[in-house]
Amino acid sequence: MSRNILLAVLALLLSPWCVAQLEPTQSGRGQAPQGQAPPRSDDSASSSSSKDRPVGIAPPANDADHPGADAADVGEFKKYDPHRAAKDAEVAEYYAKQGNHRAALWRYQDALEYMPNDPTVIYKLAETYDRLEQPQPAARHIVLYLRLAPEGEFVEAAKKLQQRLRPVILALAKTPGQKQAFALVDEGAVLLSRHEFRGAIAKFQSALEADPKNEDATFFLADAYQQNGLMDEAGATYRSYLRLSPGGVFADSARIALQHLPALRGEGIPAKPDLPTSQPSESPR
Structure with a gap:
């Protein structure tokens, strides 16, 4: 009897350890640790770090709703x-x-x-x-x-x-608006390549009326504004693109453009140094 009681006690003491050994681990090889999302198939195997840079989805700090910030805040x-x-x-x-x-x-x-x-x-x-x-x-x-x-x-x-x-x-393109926007972006891109900026701007604006979330129309409208010298409009539209697609194909180009826009407006360009108005009175010997 005492032997049976002893075996029963041992079984009760060992049962939690046995269950723990049988339970699968939650952070083993091939599984994501707790609190970490599984890596996506398109960014988990790169030996370099092209996907390591965090990309924010909040409006850039230099957006119209956040005055006082500079263009470097976009990324x-x-x-x-x-x-x-x-x-x-x-x-x-x-x-x-x-x-x-x-x-x-x-x-x-x-x-x-x-x-x-x-x-x-x-x-x-x-x-x-x-x-x-x-x-x-x-x-x-x-x-x-x-x-x-x-x-x-x-x-x-x-x-x-x-x-x-x-x-x-x-x-x-799934909707009539998307199809119309595609055709308008296509036409606008041709005009942009010919440096017909006003016509291109009109096409891209119409494309955004048909499909307000069209990434291509947004970026190329900003590009057309910039090439036409409308720097404030260009900056606002580049920021709209970055809000729409912060990791998109044109995101780096948009950020580079935003970094250069102040200089293109004439801001931050150092003045030429003052030149002497006359030669020194003493001639070299």
Whole structure:
């Protein structure tokens, strides 16, 4: 009897330990630790840190509702490093040749972090997105490439890819307003490339009336404002784009533009030093 009682007591004492051993851990390999969301498939394997920069979704501090802030508040860039960018691009090329387009995408994104607005990397990103069957970012990178390098090395190939992607992108439009906006943005982009800024502005404004959340229309309206010398309107519209798509294809270009807008308005440019009005009276011996 006493033996049976002893065994029963031991079983009761050991049961919590046994249950703990059988329960799966919540933060083991392949599982996210508590309080941390699982990594997304498109940003978990990069050995560099193109996705490490936090992106805020709140209105930029220099928005109209937050007066007194400067344009630097719209975001920060990694240290400009062409050497690091070239290394990342070289690795990306290797992955692309091996057919590993997902890895190539990550490394091209890393390269662009260290050298924003680099036309070659932007074109390569467009190609890579196309190979990954992601037409929307592919088309946007093509538009950005043609904006930055209208006579660049890959212009002909870029235009062919753009023509091939156009009907695919149009098919993605779900509503009549989105389809109308797509056509208007397309027309506005042509006018913008011809430096017909007023006509382009009208097209992009009409596109936003049809589809107020159209990212392309918002960014290119800001670009058209800037090229037409309407700096205040450009700044407000670039900020609208960043609120709409803080991590979008054109986000770095918008931030760079905002950083340059004060200088383009003539603010912060040092005056020329005063020059002497006459030569010194003493001549050199």
